[in-house]
Amino acid sequence: MTTDRPHLDLLADLDAGLLDAERARRVRAAARADPTAGAALDALAATRAELAALPPVPVPPAVAARWAAALHAAAGGAPPENASVEATRPDGGRIHRARIPRPVPGRPDGPGPHGPSNGRRTERPHPHRRRALRPAAAAAVLLLAVLAAAVLRAQPDLAPLPSVTGVELAAAGRAAFGVRDTGELADPTRRVGCLRVVAPPGVAPDAPLIGGRRVLLDGRPAVLLVLGSGRRGDFDVDIVAVDPTCSADGGELLLSERVER
């Protein structure tokens, strides 16, 4: 029976969903009775929220170009340690040879974390592979262009609004973890005012923002907000879709769904 103050490790296990239901119930009860333990659970929740809210690090265009050049070389059969690719490393450091993991026999879907780490390096493509890749050489320039375009399209500021349907709300919300693209609702005061007005069921207006993204929801502009529960020991998140102009002065709740983490 857990009657003493729960240790931080135990609270972290609770926070991570590591405890079985009965143990979790006892630890949660003990935490409710102890302000220090409660504060620790709040701290863990705040930590998760801070991690999720970290802004993305955009891919520098020069790096995207380097990847495209490496794929160009691979598609053409040239080794990826092609000098022109190496020369693009701006800090003058030694670029590693592109170590291509071999698929591990019996292991599903090729390389695992330890597959390419066994001190073996795949130095060059097999001669037959080189021949096999030749037909792809004609596509190399096109591949480069397609990848570069795709990378740039994926830059949050340059991408068109992703289209999602109502049934995809949970998946779209999960994909928005850590994304900070909520338009005017990035302003916490405006967001709280909006949530107070539209009142999604079970969602506190000041629920912590875990992520968010502007989307076209069933063809209509919307903002997806991924919100923590704000309740101690409750790790579910709410995915709320509101109209982009939502504020304390008015707004529309388009959809709301609670998902388990």
Next chain:
Amino acid sequence: MPVCPALTDAELMAAHRAGDRDAFGLLAGRYTHGMWKVAVRTLDHPEDAADAVQEALVAAFRWAGSYRGEASVRTWLYRIVVNACIDRIRLERRRPTVTLLDTDQPGGRSDPATELATRMAVDDALLELTVEQRLAVLLVDMQGCPVAEAAEILEVPVGTVKSRCARGRARLAVLLGHLREEDS
């Protein structure tokens, strides 16, 4: 006939394996940002991260034939880039010399100074975790992967991912100032 960008990952992968000229670029473009995010925060060195993603993309391009569809394409690609990061750490064991301050930042979102200060603090704190804890926290808390997918990517049991997240978050809670050392 050019492939349609609306094709699923599996359809693009199949098209690539069938020799379609556009498919891999479209497929890779969907995940390069996620791969970059994992690599840059695991290695905390932009050039090493760029190399790791490059290795992963080239490996995926060349070894697409080994993809059997038992994991999602995203899981497969993340697994390869995680491999590359772990490889790099094991081989070099070097500490960062270039910070994320060197990368371009998009404007017009929120206060850049505040975001930068927060990010530096978190990035510094992440480096205090073990590589295993850092990867688990990155995938689950920052990348939004379900725990089960993170377990697939890292090729460990779900409970191990949860445990690594728990230990990592507890450490970060102190390092980020959410919890005082004496409370822990």
